[in-house]
Amino acid sequence: MDIKNYPAEPFRIKVVETVKMSTREERVKAMREAGYNTFLLNSEDVYIDLLTDSGTNAMSDKQWAGMMIGDEAYAGSKNFKHLDATVKELFGFKHMVPTHQGRGAENLLSQIAIKPGQYVPGNMYFTTTRYHQERNGGTFVDIIRDEAHDATLDVAFKGDIDLNKLQKLIDEQGADNIAYVCLAVTVNLAGGQPVSMKNMREVRELTAKHGIKVFYDATRCVENAFYIKEQEEGFADKSIKEIVQEMFSYADGCTMSGKKDCIVNIGGFLCMNDEQLFEEAKELVVVYEGMPSYGGMAGRDMEAMAIGLKESMQYEYIEHRVKQVRYLGEKLKEAGVPIVQPVGGHAVFLDARRFCPHLKQEDFPAQSLAANLFIESGVRSMERGIVSAGRDKNGNNHAPKLETVRLTIPRRVYTYRHMDLVADAVIELYKNKEQIKGLKFAYEPKQLRFFTARFEHK
Incomplete structure (x- = not known):
């Protein structure tokens, strides 16, 4: 991986926000209280927040x-x-x-x-x-x-x-x-x-x-x-x-x-x-x-x-934005972590099917993978699979072919070193993927369930 292919940040940092450094025990407790749904975590408990790039940008x-x-x-x-x-x-x-x-x-x-x-x-x-x-x-x-x-x-x-x-x-x-x-x-x-x-x-x-x-x-x-x-x-x-x-x-x-x-x-x-x-x-x-x-x-x-x-519309801005995401994707790809290819413009998507081959889709592997990533590292991500897909008119789960965890990069917020830390956490979790257990619903809302559903281990 040639670092020369990735441009430096086209901005200077004027304001910083101090973030909490939590212990694994604290994160286990926080995730359990959130019902193994990363949407229900408190922001203050998150170290690197890759839940979404929606509204999480740093303004100029x-x-x-x-x-x-x-x-x-x-x-x-x-x-x-x-x-x-x-x-x-x-x-x-x-x-x-x-x-x-x-x-x-x-x-x-x-x-x-x-x-x-x-x-x-x-x-x-x-x-x-x-x-x-x-x-x-x-x-x-x-x-x-x-x-x-x-x-x-x-x-x-x-x-x-x-x-x-x-x-x-x-x-x-x-x-x-x-x-x-x-x-x-x-x-x-x-x-x-x-x-x-x-x-x-x-x-x-x-x-x-x-x-x-x-x-x-x-x-x-x-x-x-x-x-x-x-x-x-x-x-x-x-x-x-x-x-x-x-x-x-x-x-x-x-x-x-x-x-x-x-x-x-x-x-x-x-x-x-x-x-x-x-x-x-x-x-x-x-x-x-x-x-x-x-x-x-x-x-x-x-x-x-x-x-x-x-x-x-400034080229320097959008080049850095897309290539910072690509940088994370390439680090994971080089380590053998299964991701959706090619790497997209706003996020790296972990392929939960291949990441957790020991789990069936009905075990909500992407949901469990996102929860475990937070527990192990403090990195918050998002499920994008069977839970997000919801149910059809007959009450049956939509079963999309893509069962993923989205690592979504906010604009102008994190550095390449943050991406290194995320990559290290994902790689380490992949080495110990057998610890990731299946989940089931403890509470399932009727609409857009991924936002507020709660889960428990099977």
Whole structure:
């Protein structure tokens, strides 16, 4: 592993937060009290927090300065105007509706764009996205390329939509029965896998023939743009901004969680070109979020988001961000730890099936692996497998082919030395993987169970 391939941090650290160094006995007690669910741990008990990159970013000096000029007027905030202009400049859509975070945008889109009985094809599900789609009468259909479900395949752009699968769905169900195509850039549950510009263009061409709209889950679109620049022919000399603009030129709109690639702690938005959908979204945002000029966000948060979105387009920033994740992945790969390949843009995904071959999927191996990683090291991660997938309408567990633990790297928070410590902890646990025991539910909520479920050893 050549360290020269990994750029130094393109920033200086001005403020630090002291973290608690706990003992193994303290972590055993904390995990037991949390019901072996890393979401239920207290933050103060965590040493390195890789639960999520959502809202856990470190903001820049310019973003913090922007927070001080927050216009907290209930209507007509100048910060909304700044955010609105920034989003339109970078994404190119005609209309933007702010929301408190990404799932707020998912809620609005699902209500205004899905009729009961319609299908919503997409390149692999995401938990909250599928929930909103199904809650509004839609049926999610996975049309991602088959390679995305195989953790061992190291191929580029595993997030691509399989055009044959999409065409087959159109032929079988009819274009009128497809609400829209939901295209995620990047694909979280596939391991943070990007989508090629070629695929986006081809999806646009196919859907245009049938009058079907395409909405992106744009949460990590800047990371996706980096992969296009790095790996797709014809884009090496284009800026991240230019690539992002072309990406969105093939869509009718998008949902966005600003807590990721906008490098902030809260906020999101919904974009579209359709005038009627925009009017409907403005009506609903008042019901669920707030006025169309703040949508659940404070003025200061909108200002920080506008600044952060511009900062995310800087090549030095996104190169370091993606390659820091890659650094961790390569260290684990060299040690023989089974991970999802290739390494994605926001996280390294441990392949719990191969990590814990002594456990069946019904034993919740990824859930147990995440719990044991915290106990052994103080590193908090997240299950992304059968628990996250939930149950179908008949009450049966969805059993995804990928059973993973996500090591999610916050933006501008940790150093390469932190990644070394995480790698050492995972490698040591892998050497003693037989100690990882299966789990069962002690409490199972009906919806999005992975957030609040509690477990116990079988």
